Amino acid sequence: MTARVPIAQLVQRIHFEDFGGAEFERLVFAYHVRAGWHYVEWYGQTGSDQGRDIVGECADEAGNFKRAVIQCVNRGSLTQAKAEKDIDKALSFDPSIASFKFVTRGTVSAARRNAVKAFADKCGVNHLTIWSGADFEENLRLVGEDLLRRFCLGEAFPDDAEKLRSFADDFPTLGDEESLAQMAAVFDRPAFRTPFFQECSLHAFQQAVEDTIAALNTGLWRTREGEAIRRIPSVHHLRNPTAKKQVMRAIQLVDELRRTFVSGLRHGTIKPCGCGNANCPIFMIEPSIGERLDRIRSDALQAFRAALPGFPVALE
Incomplete structure (x- = not known):
């Protein structure tokens, strides 16, 4: 088992x-x-x-x-x-x-x-x-x-x-545009493209969201297993206060996404099937919580797009 x-x-x-x-x-x-x-x-x-x-x-x-x-x-x-x-x-x-x-x-x-x-x-x-x-x-x-x-x-x-x-102070010579381009890569994953009703792993979704928050805040980008991929600039390396404010807003929204997801698990509005397999694609969710999660994700991506025009990641 x-x-x-x-x-x-x-x-x-x-x-x-x-x-x-x-x-x-x-x-x-x-x-x-x-x-x-x-x-x-x-x-x-x-x-x-x-x-x-x-x-x-x-x-x-x-x-x-x-x-x-x-x-x-x-x-x-x-x-x-x-x-x-x-x-x-x-x-x-x-x-x-x-x-x-x-x-x-x-x-x-x-x-x-x-x-x-x-x-x-x-x-x-x-x-x-x-x-x-x-x-x-x-x-x-x-x-x-x-x-x-x-x-x-x-x-x-x-x-x-x-x-x-x-x-x-890890990237003192990097400009904001290049920093933002490197930071954008952490959003290019299924957790930010796939509507929640099509999600295939609750555990992977939560891990991806937590990894994204950590990468944007600390510059340490990790795999799902915790292995470091590489160092990237963090929000604290941005010099333009408007761009920094938009990225901080994106991080706050991703953190709201995490807290909303955890709250759904705790209160039973999101339920794993009970088979014991963390990656089981079958789960139950109340429509309102799924819609809320998708709305928060879209808002987070839009906030980052305000800092980096042309940012391509969007909820499908």
Whole structure:
């Protein structure tokens, strides 16, 4: 009898509380370098942060880069006193700061978010972002899965900020058009061409979607068996902010595709036949979920096409 191969696997949350403040700051710094922030400086490393663990420039919705402070809160909760003290201290050294971001390891209630935002507004901070541990983990899995894996496996990150920056600097001489052309190859597979009602393997579909997310985010393109095919540029190598924004949107939609598929398996709207063969072409699916999966795929391909005109992959 063929052994049953699990199609979906729940991912356990990361226990950031198991790591020290310096390690947490390294991960936050590495993430924002990987996410494409400009001029990222790690003040916490110097021991004299002046209320600013990390400072960098992040792109707004129009693609313009604005100076922002990132404060790492490696505590069980973000208190109002802590938030107000950090904002006050940072503004006392640099009154021009218009954006502030807290990255915490714990949960942050809606009431706390609203209270901190009210204080930030009063201080003239135009844009405030607060990430709970769950928010940070979700964004890490989308943009820096390899960073998260390295962090959790106990492999020490470099102490030097320049070495951390090298994570996103593998193709310094490649232009955007060539980078996008290489990235486009990861979509040229049945998982993005075949309507879901004609899919022949649920396991292969999920694996292809996960591999695509990883390749676009990290540049490591693997076969279904996990063998590395080759390195390609990732979204973080793109210099044009509009193109980068479109590719990030495509990645978010592919991740939505993955989450929708896993949710269908979990709630029974997608069901394998039960024979135990992971590659069995027979499965049951509710029409609405199949239509939704196809719609998300089409939207993802269209988002990538906006960055690379002439991109040929389309749902058949």
